[in-house]
Amino acid sequence: MPIRQLPEQLANQIAAGEVVERPASVVKELVENSLDAGADRIRVEVERGGSSLIRVRDNGFGMDAEDAPRALAPHATSKLREAGDLGRIATLGFRGEALPSIASVSRLTLTTRRSAETEGVEVAPGGEGPRMEPAAHPPGTTVEVRDLFYNTPARRKFLRTEKTEFGHIAEVVRRAALGAMDTAFTLAHNDRVHFQLPAVEAWDDSERRVARLLGEQFARNAVHIVQDSGDGLRLSGWVILPTAARGQRDQQYFFVNRRPVRDRLLGHAVAEAYRDVLFQDRYPAYALFLEIDPEEVDVNVHPTKHEVRFSDGRRIHAFIRHALDEALGAVRPETARDKPPAQDPAPAADRGATPRSESSRAGDAAHQGQLGLREAPAAYSALYGQPASEGRGEESAPRTASAPGPLPYEAGEAGGTPPLGHALAQIHGAFILSQTPDGVVMVDQHAAHERITYERLKRDFHDRGIDRQALLVPVTVPLTERQMVVLEEEGEVLERLGIRADAAGPRQALIREAPALLLEADLGALLEKTLDTLARYGSGAPVTEAANEILAEMGCHGSVRVNRRLSREEMDALLRELEQTERGGQCNHGRPTYVHLSMNALDRFFLRGE
The missing domain is CATH 3.30.1540.20 (MutL, C-terminal domain, dimerisation subdomain)
Known part of the structure; x- marks a missing residue:
């Protein structure tokens, strides 16, 4: 059988299999683009769990009529210029795969405008290339994704119920809102606002946001931590008191340079800090933020960008464990006494x-x-x-x-x-x-x-x-x-x-x-x-x-x-x-x-x- 060059549309659909797993994946990619564009207000609207409509609107930099159609081209990005840039990535996105992959499995429309322009532009994929026309739009960008997986029915039939898919979307926006405290977020489903979060401007605002996203129970039982290593590492955030630990790992959020990650090394460091203070079958809850020189962390190790690799993992592990050891060890009755016992299921009774x-x-x-x-x-x-x-x-x-x-x-x-x-x-x-x-x-x-x-x-x-x-x-x-x-x-x-x-x-x-x-x-x-x-x-x-x-x-x-x-x-x-x-x-x-x-x-x- 002869070797053939795949059509661009088919190649993008194959790439979408890695990037676009479900509606929540689309929301994640679009919200990350908005944050990279400097937005401080992001609104996410979905219908029918995201299968019918996903709309993400931001007030970021926007694009002009020349850049807008390029955004839909494969491997087109403003975040990398040369191979050396891969070793110091400071943005959430960088591959230029998300928009063309999403467009290949949905009906996508992008409307954008730069603040210096008087008129915006609307772009949509077409058989002969992107279709463009002038459009009224405030500064920023709106991306509409309709009928997700309409042309790949095998993927569509694997979608779960509307409630389940929206639950995954809400989790994605929750993570983004924790990682970008200085950005206002709104999430709406079927024309009903699920939550609306103003941008954080003061310490009390961040406490309220954490309580809103993770619950009052977490906020009442959380210990705030800020620790600098003195050699380029900084850890901040909230960790739960051991007496309020949970029966499942559902509230464990770790961010590296504002990127949400699931990393075994980081998770192990946290677990070791809680090693002798947790009851059996209980798990810590936390929202932690690690700041590190981008050159010391590789984020290009997985298609979803959830995993990272550190140049000196032992140093990172030791720093995180030591910082949490100090934070948990510093809790004394005068600081913890007024925090009520967790209402999470037992062993509270014992x-x-x-x-x-x-x-x-x-x-x-x-x-x-x-x-x-x-x-x-x-x-x-x-x-x-x-x-x-x-x-x-x-x-x-x-x-x-x-x-x-x-x-x-x-x-x-x-x-x-x-x-x-x-x-x-x-x-x-x-x-x-x-x-x-x-x-x-x-x-x-x-x-x-x-x-x-x-x-x-x-x-x-x-x-x-x-x-x-x-x-x-x-x-x-x-x-x-x-x-x-x-x-x-x-x-x-x-x-x-x-x-x-x-x-x-x-x-x-x-x-x-x-x-x-x-x-x-x-x-x-x-x-x-x-x-x-x-x-x-x-x-x-x-x-x-x-x-x-x-x-x-x-x-x-x-x-x-x-x-x-x-x-x-x-x-x-x-x-x-x-x-x-x-x-x-x-x-x-x-x-x-x-x-x-x-x-x-x-x-x-x-x-x-x-």
């Missing part, structure tokens, strides 16, 4: 330790060690102020919810009250009830102490290694052959983790030194889990990842258990430490460490003022 049987709780009590937060009254007073019971003739004995004793402060004495308030009582041996000036706080004592211990172990490990203490009687631990191999290979890492153990037989080890904070923990089980974790990561993996997982397990083993009775001073000291602990809002497994209920919430609960 805000403390996982419910267990009475027998398992008794087992915990039998193996727990000291809390590690008990302080002499004088030292406590010097650090945190006078204890609540001091000067009132009260004992510092553990209290129950039924006999809480006097309040730590009376109404009108709230000045200088710490963010988590002062402890009133211990409830069911598991929770600490605290009063704040504007409500109450309930703290899961095990989850809170788990995070405190974990963060302390992490600091020690990365600074100098965890302090070890010799055991009076070494602990004998039976191990598998694989565990024995890891014990021999990773001895140095184990010592930095606070464990010194020697082989005492073919399948047996002796623990001679253990972390000073964990002497009362089940050291045999801890050693086995540590060796299994090191084996899973392998010697080639960064030791920090394995160490953090091990330290999280150590934090759990060394934390105060359910039914551990605490004095008032111990409870208050735990609250003060939690206030100063990074990521103090969640335990190592992602569960909340405390819940705050304001007086307004309590009033609504009891129908006061109704």
Whole structure:
């Protein structure tokens, strides 16, 4: 069979198969052209989910009568001049494929006018070339796309329902509106306005836009971030508090130089920052903007331009993870307390330790060690102020919810009250009830102490290694052959983790030194889990990842258990430490460490003022 040159129309239809997947793809390409044209007002109108009509109007630079017909020619663009320009692309579009591809599978009309011109021009594809005629039009460009896929019925039959297709269009415009805050957007469907967003001029405007596009729930639970690397990288945007994480990955937006992207490296960096603060099967939500020298990022790696490639991916990954680590670590009760818990489906109902049987709780009590937060009254007073019971003739004995004793402060004495308030009582041996000036706080004592211990172990490990203490009687631990191999290979890492153990037989080890904070923990089980974790990561993996997982397990083993009775001073000291602990809002497994209920919430609960 002889080789033939494909007709231009057929070649464009083949190209459209990559560029124009559905109506939302058309909207994406046209909106990106409008943004590249400098528009600060863009209106998108669609009918019947975009299959009947897509109209995108902007107030950008527009085109004159000479450039307008060229815009419909294949590979015609004003954004590239030579091959070297591909290495420093700063625009959203650049290939010159979108308009001819769209025109090949629809009835397209382009009307445009430059501000310096008195008359616009209307252009439409024709059999002998573009048809042109004068047209009245304000400065800017309007592109109308009617009867999408009318000449490619195989593609048209794969379109979904009108509602589904419009949902994809709304998502495209939502992304564009997040990435171009300084541009006003209007989206209308079947002559009804879906949303209308003014251009952002001040910080409050950007907050309102984020709330409008991602929901009030996101806005109330988002942490704002701005971080400069000092060497050309800048990250800004919003990330969700771990307690408000979602059950699906539907609110994850990342922009590189205003371009919306889906990139594994960027997603992994975000996931790593949330690694030990998310509950199982929960996902972070975010809208993040990375600014980088265009020469350090290649955007010409996929037809849809959703993927990018960085010249130094490790540097980008490390910067993003570090920036988010700092942002999440800086959240303290005083900044997060007023953000209500997410209403997204559970695990909101499980805000403390996982419910267990009475027998398992008794087992915990039998193996727990000291809390590690008990302080002499004088030292406590010097650090945190006078204890609540001091000067009132009260004992510092553990209290129950039924006999809480006097309040730590009376109404009108709230000045200088710490963010988590002062402890009133211990409830069911598991929770600490605290009063704040504007409500109450309930703290899961095990989850809170788990995070405190974990963060302390992490600091020690990365600074100098965890302090070890010799055991009076070494602990004998039976191990598998694989565990024995890891014990021999990773001895140095184990010592930095606070464990010194020697082989005492073919399948047996002796623990001679253990972390000073964990002497009362089940050291045999801890050693086995540590060796299994090191084996899973392998010697080639960064030791920090394995160490953090091990330290999280150590934090759990060394934390105060359910039914551990605490004095008032111990409870208050735990609250003060939690206030100063990074990521103090969640335990190592992602569960909340405390819940705050304001007086307004309590009033609504009891129908006061109704």
